[in-house]
Amino acid sequence: METTVNINDITENDLNWKIDYDADRCTRCGRCIATCTFAALEMNVERHAFTVSEDKTPEPKRLFSTLPVVSQVATLKDHCVGCGMCEKVCPNTAIRPVRNHETREPLLNHPGGSPIKRGGRTNVSVERTLDKIKVGRISQMTDPSLDAQRHTFDVLSPLGRVLSPTEIPIKIENNELNISGKMPPVHWIYPIIFGDMSIGALSTRAWEAVAIATAVLNEKYNMPIRMASGEGGMPVKLMKSKYLKYMILQVASGHFGWNRIIKAMPEMIEDPAGILIKIGQGAKPGDGGLLMAAKVAKHIQEIRGVPKSDLLSPPNHQGLYSIEESVQKMFLSFNAAFKFKVPVAIKVAASSSSVSVYNNLLRDPYHIVGGFFMDGIQGGTGAAMEISLDHTGHPIVSKTRDAYLAAVKQGMQGRIPLWAGGGMGMTGSLAADAFKMICLGANGVFAGKIIIQLLGCIGNDQGRCNQCNTGLCPTGITTQDYRLVKRLDIDKAAETLVNYMLSVDTEFRKLMAPIGNSSLPVGRSDALVSVDKDMADKLQIPYVC
Amino acid sequence: MCRIGCIKSLDPFHPRFALNLMLPQQKGHDNSGFALVMKDLSGIFEPYKKYPILSYSSTAKGRDIIEAYMLDRGFGRPVFQWKPKTKIFTDQFDFEKMDYYGFEAFALPVITQGTTEEEKGEFLLNTHLELREILEETGDGYIFSFWPDTLTLKEIGNPNHIGDYFNLWEENEAILAKNIMVQYRQNTNYDIVRYAAHPFFLQGYTLCANGENTNYVKNKEAQQNLHRGYIGFESDSQCFLYTLHYTHHQLKWPLSYYKHVITPLPFDEMESHPNKALLLKLRESLTHLEINGPNTIIGLLPDNTLFTTCDSKKLRPVVIGTDGRMVGITSEVPGLNMILPHRNAENDIYPNERETVVIGNDLRIERWKQQ
Ligand code: SF4
Ligand code: SF4
Numbered sequence: 001m002e003t004t005v006n007i008n009d010i011t012e013n014d015l016n017w018k019i020d021y022d023a024d025r026c027t028r029c030g031r032c033i034a035t036c037t038f039a040a041l042e043m044n045v046e047r048h049a050f051t052v053s054e055d056k057t058p059e060p061k062r063l064f065s066t067l068p069v070v071s072q073v074a075t076l077k078d079h080c081v082g083c084g085m086c087e088k089v090c091p092n093t094a095i096r097p098v099r100n101h102e103t104r105e106p107l108l109n110h111p112g113g114s115p116i117k118r119g120g121r122t123n124v125s126v127e128r129t130l131d132k133i134k135v136g137r138i139s140q141m142t143d144p145s146l147d148a149q150r151h152t153f154d155v156l157s158p159l160g161r162v163l164s165p166t167e168i169p170i171k172i173e174n175n176e177l178n179i180s181g182k183m184p185p186v187h188w189i190y191p192i193i194f195g196d197m198s199i200g201a202l203s204t205r206a207w208e209a210v211a212i213a214t215a216v217l218n219e220k221y222n223m224p225i226r227m228a229s230g231e232g233g234m235p236v237k238l239m240k241s242k243y244l245k246y247m248i249l250q251v252a253s254g255h256f257g258w259n260r261i262i263k264a265m266p267e268m269i270e271d272p273a274g275i276l277i278k279i280g281q282g283a284k285p286g287d288g289g290l291l292m293a294a295k296v297a298k299h300i301q302e303i304r305g306v307p308k309s310d311l312l313s314p315p316n317h318q319g320l321y322s323i324e325e326s327v328q329k330m331f332l333s334f335n336a337a338f339k340f341k342v343p344v345a346i347k348v349a350a351s352s353s354s355v356s357v358y359n360n361l362l363r364d365p366y367h368i369v370g371g372f373f374m375d376g377i378q379g380g381t382g383a384a385m386e387i388s389l390d391h392t393g394h395p396i397v398s399k400t401r402d403a404y405l406a407a408v409k410q411g412m413q414g415r416i417p418l419w420a421g422g423g424m425g426m427t428g429s430l431a432a433d434a435f436k437m438i439c440l441g442a443n444g445v446f447a448g449k450i451i452i453q454l455l456g457c458i459g460n461d462q463g464r465c466n467q468c469n470t471g472l473c474p475t476g477i478t479t480q481d482y483r484l485v486k487r488l489d490i491d492k493a494a495e496t497l498v499n500y501m502l503s504v505d506t507e508f509r510k511l512m513a514p515i516g517n518s519s520l521p522v523g524r525s526d527a528l529v530s531v532d533k534d535m536a537d538k539l540q541i542p543y544v545c
Numbered sequence: 546m547c548r549i550g551c552i553k554s555l556d557p558f559h560p561r562f563a564l565n566l567m568l569p570q571q572k573g574h575d576n577s578g579f580a581l582v583m584k585d586l587s588g589i590f591e592p593y594k595k596y597p598i599l600s601y602s603s604t605a606k607g608r609d610i611i612e613a614y615m616l617d618r619g620f621g622r623p624v625f626q627w628k629p630k631t632k633i634f635t636d637q638f639d640f641e642k643m644d645y646y647g648f649e650a651f652a653l654p655v656i657t658q659g660t661t662e663e664e665k666g667e668f669l670l671n672t673h674l675e676l677r678e679i680l681e682e683t684g685d686g687y688i689f690s691f692w693p694d695t696l697t698l699k700e701i702g703n704p705n706h707i708g709d710y711f712n713l714w715e716e717n718e719a720i721l722a723k724n725i726m727v728q729y730r731q732n733t734n735y736d737i738v739r740y741a742a743h744p745f746f747l748q749g750y751t752l753c754a755n756g757e758n759t760n761y762v763k764n765k766e767a768q769q770n771l772h773r774g775y776i777g778f779e780s781d782s783q784c785f786l787y788t789l790h791y792t793h794h795q796l797k798w799p800l801s802y803y804k805h806v807i808t809p810l811p812f813d814e815m816e817s818h819p820n821k822a823l824l825l826k827l828r829e830s831l832t833h834l835e836i837n838g839p840n841t842i843i844g845l846l847p848d849n850t851l852f853t854t855c856d857s858k859k860l861r862p863v864v865i866g867t868d869g870r871m872v873g874i875t876s877e878v879p880g881l882n883m884i885l886p887h888r889n890a891e892n893d894i895y896p897n898e899r900e901t902v903v904i905g906n907d908l909r910i911e912r913w914k915q916q
Contacts, residue, residue: 139759146858154812162829165796170823175799179823186829188812411770414832516759517837518811518857526762 012072014104016463017080017097019072023048025094028068032086032095037472037484040080041095044071070095076109083458083465083474099462106386116386117292119468119478120459121283121378121423121449124390128378129397129535131427133436136529136544139516148506148513155508156224157444157520158417159248159274160186160343160370167367184367185343187273190217190225191520192434192504195421195448196250196276196347198230200291200300200311201382201468202452206477209455209490211238213497214246221498223505226273228446231289231313232304233257236264245270248345251334252278252289254313256304265337274370275334275344282375282422284384285349285393289313292383294471297480331368345371349379350394350422358403362412371417373446374399378423378461380449382478383469396422397440401539404441404523413523417443425450426461430500431507439524440539452477454500455493547755548572548729549743550875551843552884553851553904557587557721558871560713562884567704567729569879579704579729580742582751583696583722585849590696590720593625596650597669599676600697602643602739603686610685611647614676619654626650627696627720629711638710640702643686646711648696666748670774687739690746696722699742704729723906724849728753741779745786748774749847752789754782755876756840756861764788767833771795785842788834793846800852802827804901804915807836808857818916843874851904859898865910866893872904 012018019041033041046069053060072080080097087096109116139145146153161184169181194214199207214227231252238244239261249272251258280286291300291311301308334344346361346369348354354374361369376396381389400420407413424433424447434445449457456475459465468478476488512518515527529544530536536543548570552562563581586594603611615621627648634642657668673691680686689697700707708714726744743753758764764784768775772795775787785807792798792806809828815821828835839860843853853863853874865874866881868888873881878893896902899915 152811152813156812158829163826165827165830168826168830172797172799175801177798177802177823177827178820179826183826186825188825408766408770411767413767414829516839519832519835519837521763523763523766523833524760 010074010076010108012074013100013102014108015072015074015079016100016103016105017082018100019070019080019086020096020098021070021072022094023067023069025092026070027092028070029091031089031091032070035085035089035474036080037085037474038081038083038467039078040073041070041086042073044069046071076105076111079105079109081465081467082463083467085474117383117469118386118389118466119380119382119384120389120466121380121461122390122393123386123461123463123466125461128423128427129395130433130436132532132535133528133530133539133541134544135435135439135511135515135527136542137527138514145516146513146518148509151509151513151518153509153512154519155191155505155512156188157191157522158186158414159189159226159345159419160184160417161367162186162415162417163367164412164415182340184370185341186370187343188224189273189444190223191438191444192225192424192430192501193248193419193444193446194225194227194451195446196228196230196248196278197382197448197452198232198250198291199234199303200232200295200480201230201478203473203476203479203485203488204299205485205488205490206452206455206493209488209493210451210497211243211247212490212494213501215243216494216498217501218246221502223501225501228276231256231278232291232300233260235303236260239264240267240269242270244268244272247272248274248276250276250278252313254289254311256306256311256313259305260303262337271338271342273342275338275342276347276371276373277331277334277344278347280347280349280351280375281381282349282377282379282393282396283381284388285351287384287388290383290469292469292471295469295478295480300480331364332366335368343370344368345373345419347373347375350374350376350396350399352394354394354399355402355406358416358418359406359410362407362410362416369416371419372403373419373421374403376420376422378426379421381468393422396420397437398538400437400442401440401525405540407441408523413441414443419444419446421446421448423449429507431504431511434504435508435511435521436528439521439527441523441525443520443522451497454497456488547743547753548876548880549727549753549755549841549843550873550880551724551726551753551845551851552871552873553724553849553908554871555723555908556870557585557723558725559716559721560725561716563725563727564704564708564713565883566873566875566880567727569883570875570877571704571729578699578701578737578739578742579707580697580699580744581725581727582690582744582746582845583720583725584694584751584845585723586694586696587721587723588719589627590625590650590694593650594694596624596652597691597693598648598650598696599623599691600689600695601645601647601686602689602699603645603647603680605644606683607680607686608645608647610679610683611676614679615651618672619656620651620672621654623649624652631712632710634710638702638706640700640707640710642710645686646698670748674774674776690751692746692749695746695749695751696720697744697746699739701737701739701742724845724851726751726753726843726845738779740777743780743782745780745783747786747790748794750786750790750794750844752782752786752842752844754785754840754842756838756856758782758784758840759837760784760835763833764836782840784834785836785840786844789844791834800846800850800903801901801913801915804854804899804913806831806834807854808898808915809835810915841876849906852901853896854901855896855898857898864893864895865902865904866890867908867910869908872908872910874902874904
């Protein structure tokens with residue numbers, strides 16, 4: 001036996017994805033190679049053997065020819081990520097990526113000792129809690145269900161600090177109540193927020209598509225959807241436009257973009273819908289923000305006021321060392337910045353300690369915390385280490401329930417609206433997920449990854465693509481490369497998002513009608529049942545089978 | 546659906562009117578209970594109008610417990626008690642009889658001397674809650690109300706039989722009142738307790754309602770921290786009473802705001818409201834006390850103002866009729882026909898989903914629009 005193989009060479013079967021290529025169907029048009037942003041395909045030549053017989057009697061001859069073929073680049077650097085763009089462009093169905101279950105890539109791909117970085121969300125599939133919860137309380141005889149088509153439904157949730165009735169400055173005169181003082185701002189908005197994805201993480205065009213969809217849903221369809229900007233600011237033109245009122249501005253630990261926001265303030269004709277102070281993110285709790293240099297294009301440098309380099313937001317807000325500190329300093333200053341007219345909320349990664357944080361904020365004597373956003377382990381990110389994505393974080397469902405019940409215990413449910421995110425709509429139905437979270441006690445949800453999936457992202461939670469950190473996004477969504485961005489038809493993308501949200505709205509009504517509720521069933525856990533006993537016990541809802 | 550009703554009259558009347566109001570509305574098979582609350586009493590209780598009356602049912606042991614407790618708390622022995630002249634109990638009576646039905650008026654202990662009416666009200670509630678808790682430990686009795694000029698009877702079983710046993714069908718001059726709220730329970734839930742039977746009572750407020758409270762869990766979770774008297778929750782309709790007590794008694798808001806709390810205007814309609822800012826704040830703040838039907842609510846305030854209102858979908862019937870000296874509110878019109886056959890039925894009121902109909906002690910009927 002000879003030493004015919006060097007087993008340390010990387011070959012296709014070591015990689016996550018293998019290319020299934022049919023040379024007979026291929027016309028060598030080269031589109032797949034031109035399309036692959038990961039340089040995972042190349043033209044090659046192969047020696048092909050075939051046998052012919054040209055005489056009347058069989059006279060087999062073995063011939064050889066050299067054929068141009070498309071082949072996979074078998075390196076750890078330029079590996080196929082399964083995005084399927086080659087398959088999409090091939091006019092002859094000659095090529096497609098196939099998942100390689102025998103992959104060794106996760107073990108091997110650590111150039112220079114670096115951990116794997118990627119975007120997306122956790123790829124360690126677990127059964128989803130929300131899929132095991134059903135809306136089991138159907139109104140029938142004693143409590144007729146509503147007509148989803150004709151009944152008026154109030155599908156709105158608060159953002160802002162809600163006062164208890166004794167805290168509202170009320171005067172009673174001549175048998176009438178009147179407000180007699182100032183109160184924190186509260187906006188009633190759609191219970192789904194387009195979650196905070198920054199320009200920078202997203203291409204400007206993709207971000208714009210979400211912003212356009214937001215405006216259309218508000219202006220044309222009267223759905224008060226709000227979009228959170230993500231860290232890093234937003235175009236000055238938008239800040240000075242009337243559409244600012246649909247935007248929630250984010251400030252994260254890097255404070256990127258805030259210079260420009262502050263400068264634009266005097267010229268703002270509308271207040272933003274809210275301010276979201278990001279403390280943590282569910283996909284990578286404990287990590288700061290990360291925008292790889294590859295994505296820091298010129299316009300991003302301008303918006304954020306930074307040079308081209310990896311942009312790291314620290315994992316902590318500097319100078320914030322306690323909850324009291326966060327309340328007093330950050331909230332007060334952001335509230336003051338917008339003259340106490342804009343709700344200021346906080347976003348944290350769900351964690352074992354989030355309930356204590358929430359409890360503490362609930363007792364805030366200044367009434368300036370206008371929302372508690374909790375992001376669960378299924379939340380997405382533009383860039384993080386795989387180890388964080390796959391192994392850190394806290395599921396959102398029970399955490400939301402715990403936070404709600406903690407507030408109930410204090411008699412303070414609803415005082416600081418609870419917004420939950422992290423994998424909302426992951427298995428396709430954002431309406432069902434949002435509805436169930438609301439019944440468990442959330443006031444609303446925020447969603448990110450499903451939004452970009454609607455724009456055209458083909459990534460998924462089984463390791464497909466997830467290259468959002470590389471600047472090579474094949475769909476033009478998380479890249480700043482103008483050639484790739486051109487792949488995205490933003491009008492179509494916005495239209496898809498609008499259509500999806502319109503259907504979500506109808507679906508919402510379809511869920512409210514059978515439980516007989518014309519306004520959002522916040523905390524109506526009695527409407528839910530679970531087919532899993534342990535989940536049912538944990539969430540304090542009935543177990544059914 | 547429970548059949549509910551309330552009669553208010555310028556002249557004191559006997560509870561048989563309340564039974565007659567309910568009788569023609571009886572349907573179904575269940576008949577799992579009967580309850581009535583009488584306020585503004587006459588007859589034998591006339592001289593004791595100032596004294597709180599303890600209405601309860603108990604075992605023999607429960608009665609001893611109550612007696613010992615009241616002595617211990619400085620109430621002494623009852624200044625007056627009504628012993629209903631009951632029939633001899635036989636198997637014919639289809640209800641679960643308790644050993645004792647107490648209707649006992651007490652003089653207030655000396656420690657309450659010099660206290661305000663409000664403080665006395667708190668003291669009476671504390672006594673009520675403590676007694677209830679003690680009796681609950683051993684299951685020896687039920688306290689229904691402890692309040693001046695108020696009498697409550699509750700029992701589980703066939704309402705006609707209960708009325709029969711207590712001789713409530715036979716009119717007399719002994720037990721009379723100007724207000725009687727009543728309920729014939731037609732519950733589909735067989736496993737009920739006495740406390741679950743409406744009308745419910747708290748510090749002079751009494752209320753009955755029908756239909757399921759679909760926001761029960763929300764309401765209950767919000768109320769259990771609001772006030773020490775918001776307990777039990779044996780029936781989802783207790784939530785309506787607690788919200789009434791909270792807004793009217795605790796927050797001291799005028800009655801018209803009860804409707805804004807339980808069935809706030811839709812956001813769209815609030816937009817054009819002159820006091821939009823206030824209504825929005827109330828809705829924000831008290832969203833967990835909202836109800837979503839299907840319910841009719843009939844309530845009596847401590848001053849005996851009577852009102853009815855319903856959920857915003859108006860999924861339960863209710864009708865109000867009067868002959869000028871007596872007003873009846875009830876689920877279905879045959880009840881009114883029985884007690885007020887001579888009234889002009891054309892003037893009957895069938896309130897809509899945005900109305901609160903209010904009847905003062907002079908029997909003037911006002912229809913308040915929620916707008
Ligand atoms: S699937 Fe995507 S990454 Fe893989 S070869 Fe095709 S285009 Fe390239
Ligand atoms: S298509 Fe773009 S946005 Fe989607 S997973 Fe791939 S790189 Fe990320």
